[in-house]
Amino acid sequence: MAISLNITxxxxxxxxxxxxxxLFGISAEEVRNHxxxxxxxxxxxxxxxxxxxxxxKNRAKISGGGKKPWKQKxxxxxxxGSIRAPQWAHGAIxxxxxxxxxxxxxxxxxxxxxxxxxxxxxxxxxxxxxVDFGIGxxxxxxxxxxxxxxxxxxxxxxxxxxxxxxxxxxxxxxxAYVHPIFADQxxxxxxxxxxxxxxxxxxxxxxxxxxxxxxxxxx
Numbered sequence: 001m002a003i004s005l006n007i008t009x010x011x012x013x014x015x016x017x018x019x020x021x022x023l024f025g026i027s028a029e030e031v032r033n034h035x036x037x038x039x040x041x042x043x044x045x046x047x048x049x050x051x052x053x054x055x056x057k058n059r060a061k062i063s064g065g066g067k068k069p070w071k072q073k074x075x076x077x078x079x080x081g082s083i084r085a086p087q088w089a090h091g092a093i094x095x096x097x098x099x100x101x102x103x104x105x106x107x108x109x110x111x112x113x114x115x116x117x118x119x120x121x122x123x124x125x126x127x128x129x130x131v132d133f134g135i136g137x138x139x140x141x142x143x144x145x146x147x148x149x150x151x152x153x154x155x156x157x158x159x160x161x162x163x164x165x166x167x168x169x170x171x172x173x174x175x176a177y178v179h180p181i182f183a184d185q186x187x188x189x190x191x192x193x194x195x196x197x198x199x200x201x202x203x204x205x206x207x208x209x210x211x212x213x214x215x216x217x218x219x
Contacts, residue, residue: 017201037117052100068082159172160200
């Protein structure tokens with residue numbers, strides 16, 4: 001079974017396109033039941049994006065401090081072994097952060113399910129749109145903005161393009177409230193952080209074709 005999404009053209013003409021229910025038609029109750037899954041996928045994606053290149057110097061990485069600053073006994077002061085010990089100014093850092101990999105293992109099926117739930121959540125709220133920008137051979141931000149304004153106003157939006165929509169992508173990249181992305185890159189985080197999700201007609205077809213083919217392959 002399919003659901004209908006509105007297609008808005010640059011001239012203001014409206015039409016509809018059928019969207020697979022398994023991608024865009026999951027019930028609101030089912031989405032709410034799987035919020036922990038969506039949360040886990042988003043946290044894993046944010047963790048994977050961390051560089052993990054932070055580092056502090058331990059005693060082995062600081063020059064100097066090889067000589068005991070004063071003798072062990074008889075001075076009345078606390079015993080010290082090195083001026084590069086952590087308690088000294090300009091000394092080493094104890095237990096500081098070191099380079100590490102923050103990525104988490106997330107099964108592909110979990111990521112795919114989380115994306116379906118979030119797309120359905122936006123669709124249930126009427127926040128998934130298909131827009132025909134009508135961009136020709138030359139990119140035009142003015143034309144793209146004119147096509148988007150009646151649909152999203154200035155709400156922060158993820159716009160999904162096909163790999164062939166280069167001029168459309170160039171047309172929207174300077175809009176501060178738009179996050180452009182290609183259909184094969186669409187992920188849960190980019191849907192969660194967007195108030196609206198807009199597909200170009202070609203981007204929608206590419207996304208649905210890829211997900212449908214993958215589902216048939218797994219079946």
